[in-house]
Amino acid sequence: MDLSCTSNGLLEKEARRRRIILNQNQKDTLCASFEKNPNPDLATRGHLAKELGISESQIMTWFQKHRKIQKQLEFECCLEECEVQGQDRPKAKEAGRTRTHFTRFQTDILIEAFEKNRFPGIATREKLSKQTGIPESRIHIWFQNRRARHPGPRHGTHTTAQLSQSSQGPALNSAGHFAPSNTLTSTCSLGPAFSPPQESSSPLDLSRGPPRQLLRTTMLQPSQNVLGGDDAHTSSTLTGHLSTVITLGEEDVYTQAPIWLLIQGKGQDLSENSGLAVLPLGDSTQAPPANQLLQDLNQKDIPAFLQCWDEWFQSMLAEWMPDKEYWSPEQLEIHSCQMKV
DNA sequence: CCTCTAACCTATTCATCCC
DNA sequence: GGGATGAATAGGTTAGAGG
Incomplete structure (x- = not known):
């Protein structure tokens, strides 16, 4: 049986939604504002945000970037002059910071x-x-x-987000997914393998850190180490077989503690080859009902499984975010499954 | 393929408020 | 004055867009 459920392009859409391209008009306005004041205060940024129809944090990012560029240019082109006039360069912002009171x-x-x-x-x-x-x-x-001020219990396991990002393993594509051509040839046998997840047992250490691109990635290939790095526990635990990608439009739920999906490859000894991968949903303390639906999956077909997942996710999300009645497929995707069963 | 750049991160420092 | 904490900066990585 050849089964294929693809992501119908929503994946890319989701991935690209993150980035906003400024149009020329917006850039001109920002440049003009930068000329006037490279360190605009909160109010100014707010005005700009309104005027340009982008968020204030994007304005902030843009200014950060341009201050950097400006500094670099000054360093390269006007080194001597800068040295001479260094002392009179007025500090851009002396007006005093406005402190927000929460x-x-x-x-x-x-x-x-x-x-x-x-x-x-x-x-x-x-x-x-x-x-x-x-x-x-x-x-x-x-x-x-x-x-910075309330480090998690294992703060320092990886020093930067970049470390997490760069240690994903090569098989992930740029969007953090495996190419859809990946095919898992196996009899999918999904056992009720929900682990008991202690906080520290999360192989991705999801309770603290966000391999950003992994937020949308829960598909593992056979024998792939998702996180190599210096965490032996991590790499050994994550060598696994998982062939389901479940993408949440929002990553909020990601860190809530993992549940574990065990997939046994055809003809493989469960004890030897069982792979564990993270479906980053669910409170570790509550055994998800999916546990049940995963039992004897080899007797069900994959679409039925995915539908069950969908329903289960919907119910879980409804529980977490009761103000939102339904998660559209764009927000909650189950896709990119190509299996030969 | 390469460059640019938006978005994000940590570490650090500055600024403000409150005791 | 010092602690708590909001704001900003510096310096870095990642990845999408576009040449």
Whole structure:
């Protein structure tokens, strides 16, 4: 049986939604503003954001970038002059920083979100922004500060996000997925292998860190180490066989603790070759109902399995985010399964 | 393929507020 | 003054877009 359910392009759409291309008009406006003041304050950035129809954090990013570029240019082209006039270069911003005062309510919401996910994506931050009334860029800063000042229990396991990102393993494509041509030839036998996930037993260490691109990746190939790196536990645990990609439009739920999906390859000894991969959903303390549906999957067909997953995800998401009634396929995708069973 | 750049990160420092 | 914490900066990586 050849079974193929592809991602129908939503994957790329999702992946590219992250990046916004500024048009010429926007760039001109930003450049003009930069000329006037390369260090605009929050209010100015807010005005620009409104005017250009982009978020204030994007404005901030743009200015950061351009200050860097400017500095580099100055260094390269005007080294001597800069040395001479270095002392009179006025510090761009002396007006004083305006400190945001978060209310108890706002802080509580942020802390709660932080405990669920230390690395919220843009959509999550915007949701929090709506919820709290705090600008998204402030929320971004808040999370940065919070991470810096409230390191997780295993802080320091990997020193930077880049380490996590770069250690994904070569088989992931640029979007963090395997190419759809990957085919798993096997009899899929999904056992009720939900592990008991202690916090520290998460091979991806999802409770703390976000291999950003892995947020949308839960498909493993046979014998692939998803995370190599210096964590022996990680690499050994993740050598596995998983052939399901489940993409969530929002990554919020990612860090909530893993459940484990065990797939046994055809003719392979479970004990020897069972691979574990993370489906980053579910509270570790609650055994997901999917546990049941996964039993004897080899007696079901894959579409039925995927549909079950879909339903299960919907119910879980409804539980976590009761304000959202339904997660569209764009937000909750199950795709890219090519199996020969 | 290569360059540019948006988005993101950590580490560090500055600034402000409150005790 | 010092601690807590918001804001900003520096310096880095990643990956999509476009030449």
